[in-house]
Amino acid sequence: MLSSLVDDIANATNELSVLFSHPEHLDFADVRGDMERLYAALDKFAAIDAAFAFVADRDGAGSAVGANHATQYLVDVLGLSRAEALSRIKRGRDLFGEPEVPEPPREPEEDEARARTRRQEQERRRAAARRAREKARKRAAAINAEKQKIIQQCLRDLNEHACPAYDELHEQALAEASTRGPEDLRRWLREAVRRANLAGRDYDGEKDPCAAWKKRAILFGRTDADGLTRVTLQVPRAELALLKALIQPGYAPGTNASDSPADDARTRTQRGFDQLTAILRSYENGRQDARRGVASIVLSLTAEDLARADRDSLFPTNTGVDLSAGDIIRLGLSGTDFLLELDPVTALPLNLGRTRLASIEQKLAIFAAQGVCAWAGCDKPGMELEAHHVIAWKDGGPTNISNLVGLCREHHRCNNDNRDGHRNMGHVDINRATGRVEHHPAGTGPPRTNETTGYRSSAGATIRHRAAPNPARQPT
Incomplete structure (x- = not known):
């Protein structure tokens, strides 16, 4: 049918x-x-x-x-x-799915009567959530995707012990969505979430003192055409007070600037940003002193790239943020603490050195060679990668850079080390002729290579492209 x-x-x-x-x-x-x-x-x-x-x-x-x-x-x-x-x-x-109801905390010396009361309260909440979920299914069939996304976004602000709870408020929001426009629905639901959070009580009947702390978060948006990225913080009150206290001194004219206070033309918001940057630099300097200067921001570029660079040239980093020459100078990333030579044809890193864990130098070599996760279609940046043994360690695969590729955490766990197609899972391998990391799906499908912008902008990809004598040598 x-x-x-x-x-x-x-x-x-x-x-x-x-x-x-x-x-x-x-x-x-x-x-x-x-x-x-x-x-x-x-x-x-x-x-x-x-x-x-x-x-x-x-x-x-x-x-x-x-x-x-x-x-x-x-x-x-x-x-x-x-x-x-x-x-x-x-x-x-x-x-x-099955409703998720917060489990009541167990006290070390809780008597049986108190434990039974807690279990009964949890089951009551679970039964109420199931009833609400059943109603929500019926209502959702008539609500468009835009309104359902608004509901999903607003309910992220709901506390764990809010009253009404997640499923009940979800069902109420779907009911309201049938008669309200998108923006009116957003306003209504934000107020409903606020009231539910205020009314929320934990299993002892007291307001949850950690409600705000549990929702702390930092989110990084996409970089726009000007190289700016919106960073969203969800900050509990105590940490907000600390953050404001630390930023406040930077608002004074002349702070964190070479100009005198009288010549400081920065806006108040720009001064606040510069103060935050100074705080981060101070933290990083202390950390690098403790770790003997191991870099946390790594650039991937060739000498030819550097020679041809102009003010608009961008170079990939292990953070997933491309930097211009001006950015590099401003961050002070001009040292040569680590240099890696890549094969001039395949761009495979030359061997650095039987331990299982990859060294920092090997991880930097992986980043230089591929820039982002090697899995086809993935653009997770270098700082999120794990070193994967192409020939599994358990099968005698060495921990040297000719046997290592970088995979993000998710795709590292998608690799089938046995290469037997079990659970329809494929594996990654290095094509020694092209230097490319290839994902071989289970079955008879052709191998796939990563063709994302992040992968193609790595130093390794640049070398491979320049070294290819004809189109037939370039992977498809």
């Missing part, structure tokens, strides 16, 4: 695409009614998306692409962004 329904939708979509390929021939009054019916029907896809993501998550869909997580399947096969894949899985769990 599902197959025939999908066939009908696919055929209808193709016909609609043809019809709307020439909108100059259409009249709004003629198509308005039908299109409004279409969009009303498409609203149901938000619930279908969540249900399919739940099934994929529950049944281990990641194995279909040689990974451990359903997220990778949604990214590779459906073409979703990682954020959208995670969002759908979360909505699926919220609607179809």
